[in-house]
Amino acid sequence: MRAEVILMKCPEARKIYGVRTEERNGDWFRTWAFKISERTAANEGFDKALIRGNLYADDEYNGCPYCKAVTFVQCGRCGKLSCWNSEERMTCGWCGLTGNTKRLEDEIDVKAGEL
């Protein structure tokens, strides 16, 4: 079984967090989110993780450690992932782009970091 840790950013807390994902039959499932510092994430190489395919939340997934969001959006500009709490407009936690939300859980390429 392949497992990777990807990074997401919480626009409310303005902090990153790690999300453990594992591959099951070609799809990826988010199983656990945890607080992490940018320095630790870079040291662990989590900012280099690359996964491809659907990215679902496991039933056990605990959500963002800051705002509890389970769903996420992928930024149309930088391609990174941020929490999404059903707002109609979102702000990317990474690059600050504000725009309409496009909820994405299907067929994404996640380049999960570049701190």
Ligand SMILES: [Zn+2]
């Ligand atoms: Zn959050």
Ligand SMILES: [Zn+2]
């Ligand atoms: Zn962005």
